[in-house]
Amino acid sequence: xxxxxxxxxxVTAMLDLALHGNDRPVSLAxxxxxxxxxxxxxxxxxxxxxxxxxxxxxxxxxGGYRLSRDGHEIFVAEIIDAVNETVDATGCGGTADxxxxxxxxxxxxxxxxxxxxxxxxxxxSLSQLVERREVQTISARQNARNQPNTELSLSEV
Numbered sequence: 001x002x003x004x005x006x007x008x009x010x011v012t013a014m015l016d017l018a019l020h021g022n023d024r025p026v027s028l029a030x031x032x033x034x035x036x037x038x039x040x041x042x043x044x045x046x047x048x049x050x051x052x053x054x055x056x057x058x059x060x061x062x063g064g065y066r067l068s069r070d071g072h073e074i075f076v077a078e079i080i081d082a083v084n085e086t087v088d089a090t091g092c093g094g095t096a097d098x099x100x101x102x103x104x105x106x107x108x109x110x111x112x113x114x115x116x117x118x119x120x121x122x123x124x125s126l127s128q129l130v131e132r133r134e135v136q137t138i139s140a141r142q143n144a145r146n147q148p149n150t151e152l153s154l155s156e157v
Contacts, residue, residue, distance in 0.1 A: 003085060007080045009037050010045050010048075010079050010085070011076055011079050012035050012037070013042055013045060014049070014054065014074070015126060015129050015130070015135070017031065017055065017067060018067060018071045018074075019135075021065070025057075025063050026064045028042045028043060028065065030064070030146075034143070034146050046065060048082055048083045049083070052082035053068050053069075054078065054079060055067060055068055067126070070127070072125050072126075073125070075123070075124060075125050076126075076129075077122040080121065086114075087114055087117045087118050088114050089111075089113040089117065090107060091110070
């Protein structure tokens with residue numbers, strides 16, 4: 001199966017936005033810090049996500065991005081499709097020229113698998129991912145790692 005870094009990063013960034021964007025817009029710098037994704041790469045991904053109406057931008061101080069719809073209405077397959085990715089299990093990239101320019105014996109099997117994967121991802125919403133215990137645990141760890149230590153010891157007061 002081919003799902004490149006672009007598709008994986010887009011889903012990761014959207015999940016981060018779903019986890020942190022309830023009260024306020026989320027900056028790409030915050031997502032970049034938590035997820036170790038290049039800020040310039042996130043800017044490219046979010047331009048595509050915005051064009052496909054999955055996110056909206058908020059300008060000015062405290063600005064950033066918000067989900068354009070409720071997390072229950074945004075599905076993983078939509079995110080992958082928005083950044084021009086495909087979930088393709090064929091060896092030929094879906095071109096049907098697998099074997100010296102012709103269809104190979106297993107081409108249709110891999111096409112069917114690709115469709116099944118896309119269908120599976122079409123049934124998983126951001127909200128469903130947010131509700132998963134392991135996602136919550138990982139998010140809490142990332143938040144703790146990226147929070148500046150603002151507590152003062154008694155000797156510093």
